[in-house]
Amino acid sequence: MLDPIEDGLKLIQSRPEGVLQSELWKELGVDSRKCSRIVKKLEEGGLIDRIEFKKDGIKTYLLKARQMPVNPGDLLAGDELIPCIGCELECIVEECHPLMDWMYQLAIVGNTND
Numbered sequence: 001m002l003d004p005i006e007d008g009l010k011l012i013q014s015r016p017e018g019v020l021q022s023e024l025w026k027e028l029g030v031d032s033r034k035c036s037r038i039v040k041k042l043e044e045g046g047l048i049d050r051i052e053f054k055k056d057g058i059k060t061y062l063l064k065a066r067q068m069p070v071n072p073g074d075l076l077a078g079d080e081l082i083p084c085i086g087c088e089l090e091c092i093v094e095e096c097h098p099l100m101d102w103m104y105q106l107a108i109v110g111n112t113n114d
């Protein structure tokens with residue numbers, strides 16, 4: 001693990017339904033105190049919301065990533081629109097060839113923000 005804050009954010013972002021703080025630290029492989037510091041930084045940075053939650057009568061927090069506004073330029077590789085827009089394929093991101101091709105194109109030509 002290189003950056004536990006970044007890893008924590010990625011994990012929370014990967015779960016649209018949210019992650020319980022009482023489970024996050026186990027998944028990140030850190031202790032609960034360190035996890036609290038990670039969560040505090042993410043919350044202070046406005047990247048996540050922390051919602052009170054009770055599981056089995058024990059108080060914890062449900063952590064949810066905030067939706068960030070999308071810059072339209074980030075959806076383009078040159079003049080090629082990211083294939084996810086309007087996609088009707090069964091989505092397995094790690095195995096998606098259209099997305100891989102688009103990312104390859106992005107690496108070559110960059111996007112409109114460059």
Ligand code: SF4
Nearest residue numbers: 083084087089091096
């Ligand atoms: S990752 Fe691939 S399958 Fe998933 S929405 Fe994007 S283009 Fe479609």
